[in-house]
Amino acid sequence: MDADEGGSGDTVMRNIVIGVIACLFVLRVCTAEAQAARIPRIGILFASSASVQSARIDAFRQRLRELGYVEGKNIVIEYRYADGKLERLPDLAAELVGLTVDVIVTVPQAISAAQKASPTIPIVFALHSDPVGTGLVSSLARPGGNITGLSAMATDLDGKRLELLKEAFAEFTRVAFLRQAIGMRTNLALTEMEAAAKALGVKLLSLPVRNLEDFGSAFARAKRERTQALITSIGGLITTQQRQVLDFAAKNRLPAMYPASEFVEAGGLMSYAPSYTDLFRRAADFVDKLLKGTKPADLPVEQPKKFEFIVNLKAAKQIGVTIPPNVLVRADRVIK
Numbered sequence: 001m002d003a004d005e006g007g008s009g010d011t012v013m014r015n016i017v018i019g020v021i022a023c024l025f026v027l028r029v030c031t032a033e034a035q036a037a038r039i040p041r042i043g044i045l046f047a048s049s050a051s052v053q054s055a056r057i058d059a060f061r062q063r064l065r066e067l068g069y070v071e072g073k074n075i076v077i078e079y080r081y082a083d084g085k086l087e088r089l090p091d092l093a094a095e096l097v098g099l100t101v102d103v104i105v106t107v108p109q110a111i112s113a114a115q116k117a118s119p120t121i122p123i124v125f126a127l128h129s130d131p132v133g134t135g136l137v138s139s140l141a142r143p144g145g146n147i148t149g150l151s152a153m154a155t156d157l158d159g160k161r162l163e164l165l166k167e168a169f170a171e172f173t174r175v176a177f178l179r180q181a182i183g184m185r186t187n188l189a190l191t192e193m194e195a196a197a198k199a200l201g202v203k204l205l206s207l208p209v210r211n212l213e214d215f216g217s218a219f220a221r222a223k224r225e226r227t228q229a230l231i232t233s234i235g236g237l238i239t240t241q242q243r244q245v246l247d248f249a250a251k252n253r254l255p256a257m258y259p260a261s262e263f264v265e266a267g268g269l270m271s272y273a274p275s276y277t278d279l280f281r282r283a284a285d286f287v288d289k290l291l292k293g294t295k296p297a298d299l300p301v302e303q304p305k306k307f308e309f310i311v312n313l314k315a316a317k318q319i320g321v322t323i324p325p326n327v328l329v330r331a332d333r334v335i336k
Contacts, residue, residue, distance in 0.1 A: 043096035047109035048240040059277040063284035084240030093117035125149035126283040140301040159196030165257040172228035180235030181208030234259035253319040274304035
């Protein structure tokens with residue numbers, strides 16, 4: 001081989017190397033642009049139905065818009081609802097993980113399914129009665145792990161509900177406590193309610209429900225025991241059966257205290273609870289921080305800032321009871 005042939009070979013090799021480098025550079029730029037252009041994806045996992053949760057989801061989306069996230073434009077939200085069939089939650093959680101969501105927003109009944117589906121995807125619980133006491137997080141200040149969110153915990157919240165109900169209807173001595181007997185807080189809620197009932201001189205009838213079939217037998221037992229009032233715990237299963245619970249109370253003319261404003265807005269008598277729509281708005285702030293790089297382990301769990309006592313006078317008239325003025329004056333909202 002002469003000198004000219006050697007030079008030609010070097011030139012070819014040099015061009016090949018330059019070409020490979022150029023291709024790698026273009027590929028890297030394209031990959032970076034694709035990553036930069038990737039739209040964040042949020043997974044919503046609920047134990048109940050879309051219709052029941054509509055007000056909370058609307059509040060969540062509204063806050064996202066205020067933070068600059070427009071659904072379908074610069075953020076995607078994937079919704080999964082179990083419609084009260086809790087056995088569906090593991091499959092629904094797996095679907096969200098398969099969609100490579102960046103964050104999962106959920107509620108107590110669905111947290112376990114979300115955690116088992118992915119130990120790394122950040123999880124935000126929009127409300128939880130006792131995240132520390134149940135071992136869900138290490139502490140409110142430093143949750144640890146891949147989960148954080150908002151606590152609905154307040155000192156003796158269940159007892160406060162019973163106290164308000166008793167103040168409104170001093171004559172009753174037997175109250176039925178319809179409670180969701182699944183999930184992490186069930187025993188704590190019952191303990192609080194039993195202590196409050198004892199202090200108020202009320203006989204408490206515990207009506208645990210674990211599935212949809214339990215409601216009929218629970219209502220039948222309440223009738224047999226001649227209960228004079230009804231109080232319900234919070235839970236996806238009970239929330240899903242909102243209409244059935246409201247109809248039972250109305251048909252049997254039972255004064256009832258509910259765990260969320262949605263029950264009263266749908267025709268129930270009274271509710272005392274944290275503002276769940278406010279908690280869901282604040283859940284959007286958690287999502288924003290997580291999408292911007294904050295680790296869930298370092299994002300403190302927040303507690304409720306706003307509580308609401310709501311009374312429905314239409315419901316009172318329907319069952320033939322009168323709400324005393326001293327109770328009405330304490331209401332944050334009265335539905336007439």
